Amino acid sequence: MTKRGGAEAGSQERRRGAPRRARRGALRGGAAAIGLGVAIWGGAVLASQLPPWVSAGDTPLPAWVRSARVLKRDQPLFDAPGEGARRRGSVDRNVQLPVFAARRAGGCLGRWLEVGAAAWVCDDAVELSAAGPISPLVRTWREMPDGLPYRYYFVGPDGTFGYRRAEAADIDAPDAQLEPGFAVAIVEERIEGGARYGRTNSGFWLPMRDLGPVRAIAFHGVEVAPGAAQIATAWVVSERAPLYTRTGAGFTRTEESKVRFEVVPYLEEAQGASGKLARIAEGDVAAWISTRDLRRPSVAPPPEVDVEAGERWIDVERSTQTLVAYEGPRPVFATLVSTGKGAPGSQRATPAGTFRIWAKLLTSDMDNLEDEAAERYYRMEDVPYVQYFSKGVGLHGAFWHRSFGQVRSHGCVNLAPLDAQRLFWWTSPRLPAGWTAVLPTAHEPGTVVRVR
Incomplete structure (x- = not known):
């Protein structure tokens, strides 16, 4: 994935401030x-x-x-x-x-x-x-209930044109052309000649009739109870996962089921005739579910971090498509992710290893417009809460899919917007309010991210 002010972040962030726009801080x-x-x-x-x-x-x-x-x-x-x-x-x-x-x-x-x-x-x-400086207690962006800092839209199937001036829209020659499926952040709307136009964060006015709004996703991770030796929580990743009851002859399917993204307890495992099952309910008739329909992270030993000081670090487990945030040896937060869908070592794979966050950006544009071999071109403007840890590979919010728990990305670790928002303010380096991007220092190094 090519990132503008993002996946080329290594060079572009140093040349010119990568993210787009932020709010008060x-x-x-x-x-x-x-x-x-x-x-x-x-x-x-x-x-x-x-x-x-x-x-x-x-x-x-x-x-x-x-x-x-x-x-x-x-x-x-x-x-x-x-x-x-x-x-x-x-x-x-x-x-x-x-x-x-x-x-x-x-x-x-x-x-x-x-x-x-x-x-x-x-x-x-x-x-x-002579005016006083902004308060040091205010974040650059306030926390949003859906994790999305802007109102995002997808360009419709016929594409659209962009204009630098709203009054020139649909009258003068366009200044830009946007392909179907491109995503934009609309920061202002205006009516011109009886039609409504929206201004993108990059400064183009687009006909709102050509855009479809992004639907927010409510999914988010869970806080891990203090002292937990294992993470006794799992998520359903199938659209509809049948439940089973245990009998003397094995497991029998019931009429009940669980739906995607439901959080269930993970109490024990047992081997069935067609695979492993997990018990997810107590009671006289305990409920079981196939582990193929679940994702559950495993607790991992810390990498080289200051465990005694409770240094924060992140563990990304590709086999389960999960992420766990730790403070020293203690897991504090867990969620589903989507990592790269390429084969190990390929350009689209999320690289394994232990890294540190080297840049944090409130937003970054991501596209593959320079990939001449691409089957389909895409451009996502103002992707939120970007944290690069290995060149142009990083953690970031993804509003264009709901495949968390499955491989999906072009190499980055995709997070649900609410999880991306939470982790961005939890990791270091801290983003001073008013800033739109920050790089670590010797006194405040980036948070460790381990991918395994």
């Missing part, structure tokens, strides 16, 4: 800290009087400066001032960033501003402001 630091720095810079001070994050070579700012307003979407941030600095992440337009220090260095005609922990931006990309 905040950064580490606060009004009290900002006030202290500005108060000191506002007058003449000795080097020994400077706060620890300000060096003697720093450039004082006017006393009225309390924040810096970002002027464009996905503004890149760097881990140090000067040319050749490593990408630290990106931040959304109009976010009021706190300002901790100002410094002259190469690569910026003005001053470099420190706007977060190891996060610097050139002052030509911001507007100094």
Whole structure:
């Protein structure tokens, strides 16, 4: 799968902030800290009087400066001032960033501003402001009940055209053409000439008559009870799975059944004439179900993580198509996933191994438009909650299918949107509010992801 600002994330994230747009948010630091720095810079001070994050070579700012307003979407941030600095992440337009220090260095005609922990931006990309910085307690995106940050739509069977200006839609020559099945995020709607048009996050106006809404999926994983030696929970993955009762002669099918994505207890196993069954109910007439209709994760020993400190890590089990999140040796969350459908070692397979998350993006565009051998072209705009752990392979939400528990993807680990949302805010590096992408640092490495 080719990711724009995503699956090419290794290079593109470093060149230009990968994700699209985010909502309100905040950064580490606060009004009290900002006030202290500005108060000191506002007058003449000795080097020994400077706060620890300000060096003697720093450039004082006017006393009225309390924040810096970002002027464009996905503004890149760097881990140090000067040319050749490593990408630290990106931040959304109009976010009021706190300002901790100002410094002259190469690569910026003005001053470099420190706007977060190891996060610097050139002052030509911001507007100094007397307004207070955004609260550090607010997430960039608020939690959504369906896990979807935008209203997503699929392009209909006849395709559609996109226009840069709403008033030019269906009148002037189109600026873009979208194929059937492409997915877009609509962030604004408007009526022009009696017809309704929607603006995508990439800035094109599309006729809403050509689009079909994405239906949210309610499925999500489960919290694991503290102290559990095994995960005694399973999910039904068949559309309709028959139940059986145990008799002296073996197992007899009943008229009852379970449906897909139902959560059932996994109490014990037994061998039947046609395969293994699991008991999922107590009582005089205990219910059994074929293990072929279930997915249940196994508890795994930790990889090389700090178990004593309860370091967080993620285990992806391809044989069961499940994911378990751990804190040290303790499983805390489990869910279904869809991994790559390619043969081991192929381009579409999810690679096995132990990795660390190397980039987190609120959204990323994913497509295969450059694959000349593709049988069918696709493009999914603003795929949510992307966490890359092996080059362009990562965890992310998937709103275009409901095949969780089955192999499906082009290599990534597909999650139900609610699970992608939960895990994104649980892993490290933490995404400072107002930011749209973040890369790890030596002080905050990415969460370990093991694929087996």
